[in-house]
Amino acid sequence: MNTIRRWTQMGADKWREIMGGWGLGTGGWRGSLCFALCNLLLLFMACKPLERVPQSDPDLTLSADPYPFGGDLTLVDHDGNSFHLADHQRPFLLFFGYASCPDACPQTMARLASAYTILGEDARDLRTLFVSVDPKRDSPEMLKSYLSHFDVPAVGLTGVQDSIDAVVKRYAAHYEIGEQNSAAGYLIDHSLYTYLLDQNGDLRFFFRPSHTAEDIATVVRQLSR
Amino acid sequence: MRLCLFFIFSLILLGVGCSDRDISSITIKNAWVRQNIPPQSVTAAYLAIHNEGMATALISASTPAAEVAEIHVITTDGNIMRMKKIDRLPIPEDGSATLQPGGNHLMLIGLRRDLAPGDSIALTLTFANGYTQTLRAPVVSFRDEGRR
Structure with missing residues (x-):
């Protein structure tokens, strides 16, 4: 004051x-x-x-300091094994979605696939984590099958509701059961950030849906410098 | 009497003229559908509707490729996307409505077959002014979509 x-x-x-x-x-x-x-x-x-809201740098510069949220997580991977982020010393892209999502999730996966193509060798260590917010419908097998359709080296993660909720909270993300009158059963409204974690598991950038595959490649390249 | 008949005839002509204008005023472009991911039997279709007539609305969509086609609108509330099924998508007078990834779309539910790149589906759209159009929408692969 x-x-x-x-x-x-x-x-x-x-x-x-x-x-x-x-x-x-x-x-x-x-x-x-x-x-x-x-x-x-x-x-x-x-x-x-x-009024600090999570906001990634508009000029596509990697944040020098880790964001104060995100970080380690423990869930079940798409082979049914326990997955601790801290066990993996490599960069990750992470986002929240669900397999029966008709629009945003396949769109994000398609964009990530394109980013991987642009990155080529620069993405050899980069893996993508698809964290399901729909444990009722997304079994590990379902996620494995789902992710196999994209040219993205991705690991599907799921778990019990409480474990997923804890990760969602830790990443300052959000999801809720939305439209329930659809013939598809319920739809899930969820946050749309794609998070970039460095090899230490620290959160260094947020991608919004408006970021292109080129933008993603530009920021990811800064990790290896 | 003759004048009266002429007047009625003119009114009819005017009516036909107007509805004709409305009906022929809608053009649909760039329709495409995303390949689905088996075993998921849902996907989304996108297109752009241009209207050079009076305000109307898209009131239904159907395809022989799926049991149901729903009109979904997206509202983005900060970082959260909310998806709602609606019964009519307003198309403004002399305006357009674009259905695109990350935005409003047609959700195809209960696909009767897997949609692979290279394939295409018939899509029938019905508008509030009575106009109906059937068009073909090609199936686009994730690879091509990512490059868009």
């Missing part, structure tokens, strides 16, 4: 200087208005960093 007060005070002084030069002293209503607007602007600027 002291910083804000100091900044607003600086703003006031600066404005008095500028406005005084234009014959708009602080005594006039215009001066007061400018002063008030200036304070509002500064207050806004000072408060902005407080």
